Amino acid sequence: MKAKLTKKTKLTKDMFLLSFKSDTKLKYKAGQHIVVSFIHEGKETLRPYSFYSEPSTSPNFELLIKKYSPGIGSVYMTSLKVGDEIKIVKIKGNLYLRNKRKKNIFLSTGTGVVPMVSMIRTLSNKKSELYFGCRYKEDIISFMEIKQKVSKINVIISKPKKNWSGSKGYVQDNIKTFDKNSDYYICGVPKMVIETEKKLLSKGVPIKNIHIEGWEKFDKEVDLIHKFGRLNKLTNYFVNKLFKHA
Numbered sequence: 001m002k003a004k005l006t007k008k009t010k011l012t013k014d015m016f017l018l019s020f021k022s023d024t025k026l027k028y029k030a031g032q033h034i035v036v037s038f039i040h041e042g043k044e045t046l047r048p049y050s051f052y053s054e055p056s057t058s059p060n061f062e063l064l065i066k067k068y069s070p071g072i073g074s075v076y077m078t079s080l081k082v083g084d085e086i087k088i089v090k091i092k093g094n095l096y097l098r099n100k101r102k103k104n105i106f107l108s109t110g111t112g113v114v115p116m117v118s119m120i121r122t123l124s125n126k127k128s129e130l131y132f133g134c135r136y137k138e139d140i141i142s143f144m145e146i147k148q149k150v151s152k153i154n155v156i157i158s159k160p161k162k163n164w165s166g167s168k169g170y171v172q173d174n175i176k177t178f179d180k181n182s183d184y185y186i187c188g189v190p191k192m193v194i195e196t197e198k199k200l201l202s203k204g205v206p207i208k209n210i211h212i213e214g215w216e217k218f219d220k221e222v223d224l225i226h227k228f229g230r231l232n233k234l235t236n237y238f239v240n241k242l243f244k245h246a
């Protein structure tokens with residue numbers, strides 16, 4: 001599959017909203033991601049990027065990309081010009097909306113908010129809540145388009161300046177709703193995903209109601225911990241040993 005860049009907007013100092021039109025209608029669930037293939041130093045390179053848009057807009061879709069310097073994929077994506085094409089080799093992902101009618105709690109940091117926005121766009125009952133954590137006030141993106149779709153948007157800053165009067169610290173320490181019947185979606189850097197899942201489990205949220213996606217290089221670690229079921233010291237010990245963090 002191929003998709004052409006139709007619009008590029010810089011949202012913050014390093015976040016870009018990219019609009020594409022694909023050559024065929026893309027079939028995906030809100031919250032899933034594409035795998036983009038490109039050539040880097042003569043080798044095929046793959047990077048996953050979540051849909052920021054909702055499926056009904058296909059073949060038009062949006063991605064929100066954070067540029068890491070000198071990141072290979074993020075520099076490739078954010079250097080694209082209107083009219084350039086990308087190659088999509090796969091659409092996949094376990095993070096997708098399970099039940100639209102429930103109260104859903106979306107917990108994210110950084111670009112982990114991208115699949116959350118995609119899922120929220122498909123909601124209509126205004127019961128759900130979004131938590132978004134980032135380091136600085138300057139990293140906050142506008143949530144205008146989804147404000148009407150959720151009951152609350154909680155923004156948490158981990159490195160606030162003196163003039164920040166909102167929530168501070170980490171997402172997992174600012175969760176206000178622990179509801180055994182709600183579905184919880186977590187996406188962000190692995191440490192946040194692991195810590196947040198741990199917190200929810202300790203508050204009695206059933207593991208079947210927790211849906212996660214860990215980004216960066218420790219994906220496997222996050223997956224393993226989740227699949228092992230309830231976290232305990234032994235699980236942590238073996239997972240840490242396996243990934244040499246112990």
Ligand SMILES: Cc1cc2nc3c(=O)[nH]c(=O)nc-3n(C[C@H](O)[C@H](O)[C@H](O)COP(=O)(O)OP(=O)(O)OC[C@H]3O[C@@H](n4cnc5c(N)ncnc54)[C@H](O)[C@@H]3O)c2cc1C
Binds near residue numbers: 063067069093219
């Ligand atoms: C399922 C999934 C969905 C994703 N969706 C999105 C998305 O919607 N938008 C988006 O921007 N990214 C998303 N990512 C992350 C994306 O795939 C790349 O990992 C990211 O663009 C960095 O790749 P890179 O090639 O630029 O960096 P690399 O060349 O792989 O790394 C370059 C440097 O950047 C650092 N780095 C890379 N990623 C991070 C990070 N997350 N935090 C801190 N430092 C980092 C590395 O440690 C390294 O030093 C997703 C990842 C997954 C697994």
